[in-house]
Amino acid sequence: MKTTPSVRVEYEVALEPLLSVPLERELPLAQRLWQHGWLRKSLILIVLAIAWEAVARYQANDLLFPSFLQTASALYDGTLSGELPAKVGVSLVVLLKGYALGIVLAFGLTTLAVSTQIGRDVLSTLTSMFNPLPAIALLPLALLWFGLGENSLIFVLVHSVLWALALNTYAGFLGVSETLRMAGRNYGLRGLRFVLLILVPAALPSILSGLKIGWAFAWRTLIAAELVFGATSGKGGLGWYIFQNRNELYTDKVFAGLAVVILIGLLVENLVFNTLERVTVKRWGMQR
16 A cells, blocks of 8 residues: 655744844954064064164274174165165175076976986985085185186085075975876876976975075075175175175175175065965965
């Protein structure tokens, strides 16, 4: 005997508004401003500047430790006269040449390493040999081989960039999942196309870290090399500006040169690398 299932009567419940629950109010202005990283970092810099000024006034010896205001005045005068921008321009041109060449060589080494066994052996051997070697220690050899010119500085810059970037890039390539590798091979990707279309996007966080480390190494190596090496083709860079003013006991100008080194590092870190991370790995959800 067949029985027909009972049909449930449809009904609709009218929901009452939750007037008893308070609506979330907007955060206070102070908390909203505190969410901005640039503001927090600016406050840190202001605190450091105040501490610098207080220590300098307490010590009261301009020759050994000029105050923040004296350094700012020297920085302003050097910028207004055009001397500091000219020195910075000389240093940055040499730096970009060495940095770009180091990137090209590092990418070539890592491409060879992920493609062949002999490439992996070459990369492992060379990084073990040369990565612990300070770049500035090669400056005497660079002067002997390339003479008094910017080629000597470019040589030590390439050494400072190459191994750190190659190691980070190769570590990022090794971390790429096998699923992505198989997907690339199924599409017929081989050699350089496989590296560019599969490995590089997947390993981009490690590559960006290597680029930042290589930049920091190259920047401080260049300043140290200019302090030792001096002028390049009759034109001195920022390191030479610091060294020359130290000899003439213009300590405020020495501190102004050091401040420019720090400011350029902050600008490159926040404007270049943070922007690259924001539009790539953070936008793609690969990094928080």
